[in-house]
Amino acid sequence: MKLGRLNHVGVATPSIAKSIETYRLLLGAETIGEPFDLPAQGVKVCFVDAPNTQIELIEPYDENSPIAGFLRKNPAGGQHHVCFEVPDIHEAAAHMKANGATVLGEPRIGAHGTPIVFVHPKDFGGMLVELMETPKGDH
Ligand SMILES: CC[C@@H](C(=O)O)C(=O)SCCNC(=O)CCNC(=O)[C@H](O)C(C)(C)COP(=O)(O)OP(=O)(O)OC[C@H]1O[C@@H](n2cnc3c(N)ncnc32)[C@H](O)[C@@H]1OP(=O)(O)O
Numbered sequence: 001m002k003l004g005r006l007n008h009v010g011v012a013t014p015s016i017a018k019s020i021e022t023y024r025l026l027l028g029a030e031t032i033g034e035p036f037d038l039p040a041q042g043v044k045v046c047f048v049d050a051p052n053t054q055i056e057l058i059e060p061y062d063e064n065s066p067i068a069g070f071l072r073k074n075p076a077g078g079q080h081h082v083c084f085e086v087p088d089i090h091e092a093a094a095h096m097k098a099n100g101a102t103v104l105g106e107p108r109i110g111a112h113g114t115p116i117v118f119v120h121p122k123d124f125g126g127m128l129v130e131l132m133e134t135p136k137g138d139h
């Protein structure tokens with residue numbers, strides 16, 4: 001297991017459109033991608049570029065979204081997860097499990113087109129962690 005760079009901070013929002021306005025107005029964000037749907041992950045997604053990482057705005061795709069419960073508890077939205085890159089997702093998931101952490105499901109393809117997996121917030125002091133395999137060529 002080798003900890004890689006902070007790829008993104010996931011921020012749940014009831015409205016990506018409204019959040020984009022806020023990031024432009026209050027933070028001066030200039031490079032903001034086009035929002036897109038990821039039905040397989042139950043979210044709509046939009047990336048806001050910061051110089052050293054990205055903010056991943058996520059809005060529920062439908063009522064079965066994994067972030068629906070979070071938004072019921074936090075109706076205005078909020079910081080939802082942090083995503084660290086790892087060289088090998090299967091090795092990282094096995095390492096987590098071997099050390100007693102709760103890996104949520106099997107690796108699947110995430111918003112950057114590489115495999116991701118989530119680790120339960122109880123294993124990280126209340127912070128939901130996403131692991132993402134470093135895209136080929138970024139090593
Ligand atoms: C865009 C695609 C992809 C990418 O490529 O980047 C993504 O980022 S997708 C992001 C959305 N997908 C996921 O979050 C998938 C993994 N998440 C889950 O499996 C669940 O959300 C969860 C973490 C297991 C929580 O399940 P849920 O049923 O929503 O919550 P509970 O109500 O049962 O809560 C249990 C417990 O956990 C606390 N909690 C819930 N969400 C978070 C969170 N984001 N951060 C911190 N803590 C969280 C919740 O408050 C409960 O705590 P207690 O009340 O103390 O038990």
Ligand SMILES: [Co+2]
Pocket residue numbers: 008010056081083130
């Ligand atoms: Co994410």
